[in-house]
Amino acid sequence: MTPLPKQPVRGSDTGRPIMAALDLLGRRWCLRILWELRGPPMTFRALQAACGEISPSVLQQRLKDLRAARLAAHDGEGYVLTATARALLPALLALQDWSEAWAAEIAAAASEEEQHGTEGKSEQ
Amino acid sequence: MTPLPKQPVRGSDTGRPIMAALDLLGRRWCLRILWELRGPPMTFRALQAACGEISPSVLQQRLKDLRAARLAAHDGEGYVLTATARALLPALLALQDWSEAWAAEIAAAASEEEQHGTEGKSEQ
DNA sequence: CCTATTGCTATTAATTCAGTAGCACAAGAG
DNA sequence: CTCTTGTGCTACTGAATTAATAGCAATAGG
Numbered sequence: 234m235t236p237l238p239k240q241p242v243r244g245s246d247t248g249r250p251i252m253a254a255l256d257l258l259g260r261r262w263c264l265r266i267l268w269e270l271r272g273p274p275m276t277f278r279a280l281q282a283a284c285g286e287i288s289p290s291v292l293q294q295r296l297k298d299l300r301a302a303r304l305a306a307h308d309g310e311g312y313v314l315t316a317t318a319r320a321l322l323p324a325l326l327a328l329q330d331w332s333e334a335w336a337a338e339i340a341a342a343a344s345e346e347e348q349h350g351t352e353g354k355s356e357q
Numbered sequence: 358m359t360p361l362p363k364q365p366v367r368g369s370d371t372g373r374p375i376m377a378a379l380d381l382l383g384r385r386w387c388l389r390i391l392w393e394l395r396g397p398p399m400t401f402r403a404l405q406a407a408c409g410e411i412s413p414s415v416l417q418q419r420l421k422d423l424r425a426a427r428l429a430a431h432d433g434e435g436y437v438l439t440a441t442a443r444a445l446l447p448a449l450l451a452l453q454d455w456s457e458a459w460a461a462e463i464a465a466a467a468s469e470e471e472q473h474g475t476e477g478k479s480e481q
Numbered sequence: 482c483c484t485a486t487t488g489c490t491a492t493t494a495a496t497t498c499a500g501t502a503g504c505a506c507a508a509g510a511g
Numbered sequence: 512c513t514c515t516t517g518t519g520c521t522a523c524t525g526a527a528t529t530a531a532t533a534g535c536a537a538t539a540g541g
Contacts, residue, residue, distance in 0.1 A: 237463055238456065238459065238460030238463055238464075239460060239463070239464065243409070244386070244389060244408050244409035244411060245409055246409075250453075250456035250457055250459060250460035251392070251452065251453045251456045252389075253456065253460075254452055254453075254455070254456040254459065255388045255389045255392060255452075256389075258383070258388060258452075259382070259383060259384070259385055259386065259387060259388045259389060260383070260385070261383055261384070261385070261497085261498070261528095262368070262383065262498095263383060264379045264382060264383045265368060265376075265379045265380075265383065268375070268379060276517085276518070276519085277518070277519050277520075278517080278518070278519085284368050285367070285368035285369055285370075286500095287368060287499090288498075288499050288500055288501085289500095289501095289519090289520070289521085290498080290499075290500085290520090290521080290522085290523095291497085291498055291499070293519085293520060293521080294497090294498090302459075302463070303462060303463060303466055304459075307519090311518095317458065317459055317462045320455055320458060321452075321455050323451070324448050324451045324452055324455065327447070327448045327451070328375065328378055328379075328382075328445075328448055329374075329375045329378075331378070331444055331445050331448065332362065332374035332375045332377065332378040333374055334441065334444060335362065335374060335378065335426075335428075335441055336362035336363060336374035336377075338427060338441045339361055339362055339363070339426070339427060340362075340363065342427055384528095385497095385528085385529070386529095400486085400487070400488085401487070401488050401489075402486080402487075402488085411530090412529075412530050412531055412532085413488090413489070413490085413531095413532095414489090414490080414491085414492095414529080414530080414531085415528090415529055415530070417488085417489065417490080418528090418529090431488090435487095
């Protein structure tokens with residue numbers, strides 16, 4: 234069952250659109266698929282390869298969800314994002330920027346732990 | 358295993374931060390938990406209730422991931438987002454706005470299908 | 482001592498995902 | 512027509528993840 238606005242979804246039966254979005258986008262591979270489809274049309278198998286050889290059964294299921302949610306479509310060239318889905322791309326690009334800062338934060342925390350946890354070892 | 362930048366994650370072994378972010382945030386309940394934690398600190402059980410009585414084992418697993426990723430922390434008041442995680446909130450608010458437009462699009466598509474598929478019924 | 486709340490764990494069942502093989506269809510080459 | 516190639520997609524089985532329930536240890540208040 235594909236989560237859609239105006240109907241109950243996992244963890245919320247209020248029908249609020251944000252809840253359906255959090256449910257749908259929170260499914261495994263869903264964000265990744267949207268990310269990989271941000272460019273030109275991709276065939277099923279190209280998309281599969283882009284996602285690191287995701288199994289076709291799962292990709293098929295996710296594409297079915299995304300099509301039911303009108304976020305992806307399949308035309309003669311391959312799979313593409315709908316206009317509605319492309320409106321989500323700025324948020325994904327923001328996520329990319331954020332992830333860089335996140336990586337820096339993780340790296341800083343790691344080297345900080347090195348100070349406390351491996352003082353002896355750092356000497357040798 | 359918690360997906361982190363600078364290391365291979367599901368579907369990508371390049372270590373690119375965006376890939377770790379897509380993997381982590383794409384796990385079930387993860388986005389929802391970040392969403393529910395956007396406000397004041399919440400106890401474990403309050404968070405559980407906010408997520409619609411999510412089972413404690415899954416919530417525990419997700420909180421473990423989020424803490425390993427330094428996106429959530431547990432202080433005396435309860436669970437809160439870290440500064441890094443709060444930097445993600447604008448994107449989540451953008452997602453909320455987007456979801457409203459998405460809902461409108463779905464509603465429009467539904468009433469359009471009614472024109473084609475259930476012409477008789479719309480007359481009753 | 483009794484009660485209530487906290488974070489958390491253990492156990493088992495249900496669901497989802499992964500991996501593999503292969504089908505039906507269409508287009509192009511010979 | 513036949514052979515090959517690429518397409519979207521399905522079936523099947525085992526592995527991993529998630530769900531649901533019960534309950535524990537620690538803490539605080541009465």
